[in-house]
Amino acid sequence: MDRRQFSLGMGALAATGLGIPGLRAHAASPELIAAAEAEGQVVWYTTMIVDQAVRPLVAAFEERYPNITVEFSRAGSDETALKIINEGQADRMLGDVFDGVSTFASVMAAGFVEPYSPDSASDYSAQFKDPEGHWHALNFYFLTAVHNTDLLSAEDAPQTYQDLLDERWRGNMVWPVDATPVGAPGLIGNILLTMGEEDGMAYLQQLAGQGIVNMAASQRAVLDRVILGDFPIGLMCFNHHVAISQAQGAPIDWIRMEPVMASASLLGLVRNGPNPNAGRLLVDFILSREGQEVLASTGYLPTHPEVAALNPDLLATGPQPFDTTFMAPDIVEQNLADWVRITDELFL
Amino acid sequence: MSSGTEGSTDLAARRPAGGGVDQVRVMAIVLCVILVALVVPPVVILIIRSVSVTNPDATVGGFTLAHYARFFTNPDLYESLFNSVVFSVFSTILALLFGGTLAWLVERTNTRFKGLAYVTTIISMGTPYILYVSAWLFLLGRSGPFNDAWRTLTGSFQPLFDPYSMWGMVLVEGFLWSPLVFLLLSSTFRQANADMEEAARMSGAGVLQTVWSISIKISMPAILALALFVFIRAIEAFEVPLMVGLPGGIDVLTTDVYKSIRETIPPDLGYASAYSVVLLFVVAVLLSFYGRLAKNAGKYSTVTGKGYRPRQFDLGRYRWIGDAMVLFNFLIVLVLPLLALFWLSLLPYMRSIRLEAIAQFSLENFATVLQSSYYRELALHTLVVAASAATAGIVLAFFTGWISARRRTGGQVLDQLATMPLVFPGIVMGVAFMMVFLAVPLPIYGSIWALAIAYTVRYLPYGLRYTYAGVLQIHSELEEAGGVSGATPIQMLRRIVAPLLSPAILSGWLFVFLIASKELAVAALLSNTQSQVVAVGMYDLWRNGQGGELAAFGLIWATVMTCVASLFYFATRDGDRAQAL
Numbered sequence: 001m002d003r004r005q006f007s008l009g010m011g012a013l014a015a016t017g018l019g020i021p022g023l024r025a026h027a028a029s030p031e032l033i034a035a036a037e038a039e040g041q042v043v044w045y046t047t048m049i050v051d052q053a054v055r056p057l058v059a060a061f062e063e064r065y066p067n068i069t070v071e072f073s074r075a076g077s078d079e080t081a082l083k084i085i086n087e088g089q090a091d092r093m094l095g096d097v098f099d100g101v102s103t104f105a106s107v108m109a110a111g112f113v114e115p116y117s118p119d120s121a122s123d124y125s126a127q128f129k130d131p132e133g134h135w136h137a138l139n140f141y142f143l144t145a146v147h148n149t150d151l152l153s154a155e156d157a158p159q160t161y162q163d164l165l166d167e168r169w170r171g172n173m174v175w176p177v178d179a180t181p182v183g184a185p186g187l188i189g190n191i192l193l194t195m196g197e198e199d200g201m202a203y204l205q206q207l208a209g210q211g212i213v214n215m216a217a218s219q220r221a222v223l224d225r226v227i228l229g230d231f232p233i234g235l236m237c238f239n240h241h242v243a244i245s246q247a248q249g250a251p252i253d254w255i256r257m258e259p260v261m262a263s264a265s266l267l268g269l270v271r272n273g274p275n276p277n278a279g280r281l282l283v284d285f286i287l288s289r290e291g292q293e294v295l296a297s298t299g300y301l302p303t304h305p306e307v308a309a310l311n312p313d314l315l316a317t318g319p320q321p322f323d324t325t326f327m328a329p330d331i332v333e334q335n336l337a338d339w340v341r342i343t344d345e346l347f348l
Numbered sequence: 349m350s351s352g353t354e355g356s357t358d359l360a361a362r363r364p365a366g367g368g369v370d371q372v373r374v375m376a377i378v379l380c381v382i383l384v385a386l387v388v389p390p391v392v393i394l395i396i397r398s399v400s401v402t403n404p405d406a407t408v409g410g411f412t413l414a415h416y417a418r419f420f421t422n423p424d425l426y427e428s429l430f431n432s433v434v435f436s437v438f439s440t441i442l443a444l445l446f447g448g449t450l451a452w453l454v455e456r457t458n459t460r461f462k463g464l465a466y467v468t469t470i471i472s473m474g475t476p477y478i479l480y481v482s483a484w485l486f487l488l489g490r491s492g493p494f495n496d497a498w499r500t501l502t503g504s505f506q507p508l509f510d511p512y513s514m515w516g517m518v519l520v521e522g523f524l525w526s527p528l529v530f531l532l533l534s535s536t537f538r539q540a541n542a543d544m545e546e547a548a549r550m551s552g553a554g555v556l557q558t559v560w561s562i563s564i565k566i567s568m569p570a571i572l573a574l575a576l577f578v579f580i581r582a583i584e585a586f587e588v589p590l591m592v593g594l595p596g597g598i599d600v601l602t603t604d605v606y607k608s609i610r611e612t613i614p615p616d617l618g619y620a621s622a623y624s625v626v627l628l629f630v631v632a633v634l635l636s637f638y639g640r641l642a643k644n645a646g647k648y649s650t651v652t653g654k655g656y657r658p659r660q661f662d663l664g665r666y667r668w669i670g671d672a673m674v675l676f677n678f679l680i681v682l683v684l685p686l687l688a689l690f691w692l693s694l695l696p697y698m699r700s701i702r703l704e705a706i707a708q709f710s711l712e713n714f715a716t717v718l719q720s721s722y723y724r725e726l727a728l729h730t731l732v733v734a735a736s737a738a739t740a741g742i743v744l745a746f747f748t749g750w751i752s753a754r755r756r757t758g759g760q761v762l763d764q765l766a767t768m769p770l771v772f773p774g775i776v777m778g779v780a781f782m783m784v785f786l787a788v789p790l791p792i793y794g795s796i797w798a799l800a801i802a803y804t805v806r807y808l809p810y811g812l813r814y815t816y817a818g819v820l821q822i823h824s825e826l827e828e829a830g831g832v833s834g835a836t837p838i839q840m841l842r843r844i845v846a847p848l849l850s851p852a853i854l855s856g857w858l859f860v861f862l863i864a865s866k867e868l869a870v871a872a873l874l875s876n877t878q879s880q881v882v883a884v885g886m887y888d889l890w891r892n893g894q895g896g897e898l899a900a901f902g903l904i905w906a907t908v909m910t911c912v913a914s915l916f917y918f919a920t921r922d923g924d925r926a927q928a929l
Contacts, residue, residue: 043877044877045877051897071878072877074892075872086783087794092793096791096875151505213512213595216591217890217891220890221891221895225698227697228491229490249708250696348599348607
C-alpha cells in the first residue's frame with residue numbers, strides 16, 4: 001500500500017476563485033444536443049443526496065435543455081451497481097448515467113461502463129479523471145471527526161486519532177458502517193495507509209474496544225445524531241455537511257483530525273443505455289463549469305479547476321490547510337475488500 | 349356449466365367425484381396454474397442461485413455447495429440464531445398480549461374510548477415502519493425527553509437507558525405489530541358466538557374464568573395462527589434489527605445476511621439465497637404445526653345461520669383498567685410518535701425537545717414536500733401498486749381460502765402454494781423477483797407492475813388467513829342448504845359465501861392494501877426511476893438524514909392513508925351492520 005498526499009491545484013483554484021463568469025462558457029456540440037433532444041429524456045442512477053445536490057443539478061439541466069427531462073433514482077453504491085449489472089446481464093438497460101464512490105469497480109469489471117471524455121472536462125486535473133474516460137470525479141469529499149458544540153467544547157474535543165482512545169469517549173462515538181471508502185472501512189484504510197500495517201492494526205484493536213456505535217445510514221444521518229446530541233462525537237462525517245448545518249444554526253463543528261480522509265464521487269456513462277446521447281449531454285453538463293457552479297452553490301466541493309468552493313475553509317488547501325489521505329479509485333479497488341473485512345471482524 | 353345434478357351430488361357427498369365437468373375442480377386447476385406461475389419461479393431461481401458460483405464479473409455459473417458450507421460453519425450463526433429467537437418470541441408475546449387484550453376489551457367489553465383504538469390502528473396500519481421506528485428512537489433515544497432530562501440532571505453523556513438494546517428491539521417490534529394483532533383478533537372476537545360465554549356466566553363462572561376457558565379457547569386457532577405469523581415476520585424482520593439492533597451491536601439472522609450482502613459490491617446473493625433456502629425448511633416445519641392445528645379447526649366453527657352478534661361483558665368497577673389500556677395504546681402507538689414527527693417536521697435539523705428550539709419553527713419542510721412532483725409520484729405509484737396487489741391478492745385468497753377450508757380436491761396443495769411466500773425474507777424476495785422479471789421476455793422489470801406482482805405474491809398468505817379463517821367460521825350447513833336448493837358452486841360462492849365473508853374480504857383487502865403501501869424490503873431492489881414508492885422514498889430520506897423532510901412527508905402521507913383507511917373501515921362496519929340485520 002502506498003500513501004498519497006492529496007495536493008490539488010488548489011492554489012490555482014483559489015486564484016481563479018473569483019473567476020470571470022462567461023469567459024469560458026461551455027457549450028455542447030449542436031449535433032449532440034439535437035440527438036439528445038430526439039431522445040427526450042435521460043435516466044440517472046445517483047448516490048448523491050437528493051435535496052442537497054440532485055434536485056438543483058436536475059433543475060439547472062432541465063432549464064438549460066428544456067426538451068429533455070431527467071429521471072433520477074437515488075440508492076446506495078451497492079444497490080446502484082447491482083441494478084446496472086442485472087439490467088446489463090438481462091440485456092435490458094434502463095439507466096444512462098451513474099455515479100458513486102465505490103460503484104465503478106464492479107460495474108467496470110462487469111463491462112457496463114461506456115468510456116466518454118466530454119470537452120467540458122478537458123481541463124480537469126489528472127487525478128480527477130480516468131485516462132480512458134471511464135469516469136470523471138464530479139465532486140470531492142473530506143471526511144473527518146465532528147463534535148456537538150453544546151455537549152463538548154472545541155478544547156475538550158479529541159484532536160488526534162490517539163485522543164479517540166481516551167476512556168471518556170467509550171460508547172460516545174458514532175459512525176456510518178456502509179461498506180464504502182466513505183464509511184467505516186475508509187477510516188480503517190486511512191489508519192492502515194498512514195500508520196502502516198502493524199501499528200495500524202494495533203491501533204484499530206484498541207479503537208474497537210471503544211464501542212463505537214454503528215449506524216447503517218449515510219454520513220448525513222450520522223451527523224444529525226451528533227447534532228441532535230445522541231452522541232458528542234461522530235466519525236467519518238463530511239465537512240461540507242457540517243458547514244451546511246452550521247449555516248442553519250446547528251451546534252456542530254468539524255475537527256481537523258489529520259490526516260483527514262479525502263475522496264471523490266465518480267460520474268460515468270452506462271454502456272448500452274436507452275438514451276446514450278442525452279446521457280452524454282448530462283455527463284457533459286454536470287462536469288461543465290455551469291454544472292459545477294450549481295453544485296458548488298449547494299455547498300458541495302466542485303472538482304472543476306475554475307469553480308471555487310463556497311466555503312474555502314473546508315478545503316485542504318484553504319486558509320487553514322490540513323493533511324489528507326486521498327482514496328484514489330485504484331487504491332480503493334485494491335484494498336476495499338480488506339478494509340470491509342477488518343471493519344466487520346473488529347467493529348460489527 | 350350444468351347445475352342441477354351437481355347441486356344434489358354436492359349435498360350427498362362433500363367431495364363430488366368425477367361425472368362431467370366439476371366447477372370446483374376447474375376452479376382448483378385454474379388457481380393452481382396461476383399460483384404456480386406466481387410462486388414457484390422465485391423459489392426455483394433462489395435454489396439455483398444458492399448452489400451457483402458467483403463470478404468476479406458478477407455472472408453466475410458452476411455448481412457449488414460453498415454457500416451452504418459457509419452458512420453452517422459461520423461461528424456467529426448460533427449467537428445470531430439465539431438473538432433471533434429471543435427477539436421473535438418476546439416481540440410476538442408482547443404484540444399478542446397487548447394487541448389481543450386490546451381487541452378483546454374493545455370488541456367484547458363495555459370499555460370506553462373504543463373509537464380511539466380503531467383510529468390508532470387505522471393510522472398505524474398505513475404508516476411505514478421507518479417512520480415509527482425513527483419516531484420511537486427519537487423519543488426513547490439518548491436525546492429523547494426522558495434521557496435528556498436525566499442528562500441535564502447529571503451532566504453526563506451517559507443516558508439513563510439505551511434503546512439500542514435487545515429490549516429496545518423487542519419493545520419497538522412488539523408495538524409495531526400490536527395494531528395488526530388488534531385488527532385480526534378484533535374480527536375474530538367480533539364474530540365469535542356468545543352463547544357459550546353466556547352459558548358459562550350463567551353457570552357461575554367469573555369474567556376471567558369465562559374469558560380463559562371460553563373466549564380464548566374458541567379463538568385459539570386464530571390466536572395461534574396469528575402468533576405464527578407475527579413470529580415469522582419477526583424472524584424475517586429487517587427494519588428494527590437494522591435501525592435498533594445494529595447500532596447496539598445485536599445481530600440477528602437477517603442482519604447477518606445483510607452484513608454478508610454488503611461485504612462485496614455488487615452483493616454475492618448466493619449466500620443470501622442459501623440462507624433463504626434453509627429458512628424455507630425451518631418455516632415449512634413451523635407451517636406443518638399450523639396445518640395440524642387447522643385440521644381440527646372444524647370443531648371451532650361457531651357461526652351458524654343463527655344471529656350471532658355477541659353481547660358485551662360488563663367490566664364493572666374494573667372498567668377504568670380497560671379505559672386506561674385503550675388510552676395507553678392511543679398515546680404510545682399514535683399520539684407520541686405523531687407529536688415527535690410534528691416536532692421534527694417543523695425544524696431545519698433534528699433537535700431535542702427544548703423550549704428554545706421553537707424559535708426555529710418553520711413550514712419549510714412541508715412546502716418542499718408539497719411542491720415537489722417527486723413526492724406526488726411516490727404517492728401515486730404507491731396507491732396504484734397497493735390497490736392492484738390487494739385486489740389481485742384477495743381474489744386469489746377468496747377462492748383458495750374456500751377450497752382449502754372446505755377441504756375440496758387440491759385444497760391442501762393450493763393452501764401450501766399460497767402460503768409459500770411467507771418463507772421469503774423481503775429483501776430476498778426482491779432479489780428473486782428481480783431475477784425472474786429480468787429473465788421473462790416481457791417489459792415488466794422497472795415498471796410499477798413488477799412491484800404489484802411481487803406484492804401480490806408477498807401478501808397472498810395474509811389475505812388467505814382472512815378468507816380461510818372467515819370460511820372456517822361460516823358453518824357449512826349454509827352452503828349445504830344452498831346446494832339443496834340447486835345452486836352451482838359458483839352461484840353458492842357468490843350468493844352465500846361471498847356476502848357472509850364480505851367483512852373478512854374487506855378487512856383482508858384493507859389489510860393487504862395498507863401493509864403493501866409500506867412495504868420496503870421488496871421494493872428496495874424492484875423499484876426504479878419510473879416506479880418509486882413511498883416506503884423507499886422514506887428509507888432514502890432516513891438514510892440521507894433528511895429527518896425534517898421525512899417527518900413532514902410522513903405526516904402528510906399518514907393523513908392521506910388515514911382517509912383511505914377510514915373509507916374502508918366504514919365500509920367494513922357497514923358490511924357488519926348489514927349482516928347483523
